[in-house]
Amino acid sequence: MGLNYREVRKVLKEIVGEEAVGVLETCKKKPLTDEEILKKTGLQLNTIRSLLNKLHFAGLVDYNREKNEKTNWFTYTWFVKKDKIPQIIKDYWEEKLKKLEARLDDESSYYYFECVNGCERLPFELAAEYDFKCPECGSEMKHISNKKVIESTVSEIKEIRKNLKKLDAK
Ligand SMILES: [Zn+2]
Structure with a gap:
């Protein structure tokens, strides 16, 4: 390891x-x-x-x-x-990687809207159903860039891939 x-x-x-x-x-x-x-x-x-x-x-x-x-x-x-520890770590990281990749997929394919008061964050289709009014407080929902979420997810994915390689190294 x-x-x-x-x-x-x-x-x-x-x-x-x-x-x-x-x-x-x-x-x-x-x-x-x-x-x-x-x-x-x-x-x-x-x-x-x-x-x-x-x-x-x-x-x-x-x-x-x-x-x-x-x-x-x-x-x-x-x-x-x-002797089981490397495999346990590997399974954990692989599971985490799957979740992060799914999140990245989500974030990349949806256009997100957020309540100006910060109570809700919804993809375009759902926000449109609520007429771009927050279902919690009724305030306006605005488009927000999810560039930061995407960037941090990408860097987390890179980190785990790097660690997985390291784990396999002798
Ligand atoms: Zn709200």
């Missing part, structure tokens, strides 16, 4: 959030139980469990379950699925 740790962290944060990344980093070196994570992070047990569920759902962690023969309770030991 051609990404450095800072870059990996940034995208993981986008996927699961800062707190979950914190928990992930806690059990990065060696597998830990909920209780051990609690000691290391100082977070509430409920919070830890919900963050672990989130990480598990994202495919970033997994657990080994062990039964205590005396108490019949299960102990879960969590570990990071390090």
